[in-house]
Amino acid sequence: MTGVTYISILPKNENAQSRMTENRDVVMDLLFTAAKxxxxxxxxxxxxxxxxxxxxxxxxxxxxxxxxxxVVVTFATSDDYLQPRFQALSDRVVSGWNGRFGDIKLEVWISLIDISGTNIELR
Structure with missing residues (x-):
């Protein structure tokens, strides 16, 4: 089985937005690698x-x-078989975040969505 996850980085103040923008590659790589x-x-x-x-x-x-x-980071997937891994994902993200951005308060929200759909042709 293969899951899909959609990850959003939601800065909650202008300082956090600036830091996330300046460090976008590091932040995105951290989250991408954790999900992967x-x-x-x-x-x-x-x-x-x-x-x-x-x-x-x-x-x-x-x-x-x-x-x-x-900053709030959300992970959303419709693949319910992934739910047992949510705590490990949260722990991994918080640990990696603290090592790079420990002065920026983070919340991680991981959720299942009931239905997903797309008109994107998947290859």
Whole structure:
């Protein structure tokens, strides 16, 4: 079986967006390699995107508690057989992230989607 994973890098403030943009190759390679090796996803079935910050504000209590992330990374797949590997993927990403961007607060969200479809011709 071969899974597909869609990975999004979502900066939550302008400083994080700037750092992610400046280091896009390093960040994308970290996430791509983690998905490839932990989830065993082939190269052509991994899609990684870097988004712009669209966050205007966090609620006051999150800011006071310093729990608002600087970056959220999402992994989405419709391949439910991969779910037992999600914790290992999260651990791998956080470990690699801390080694390179430890000053940027990260949250990793890994999810299953119910249905996927495409009009892209897969080769």
């Amino acid at each position: 090796e932990v989830l065993q996803i082939p190269d052509n079935d991994n899609i990684v995107e870097l988004n712009r910050c669209t966050t205007i504000s966090f609620n006051r209590s999150a800011m006071e508690a310093a729990v608002a992330p600087d």
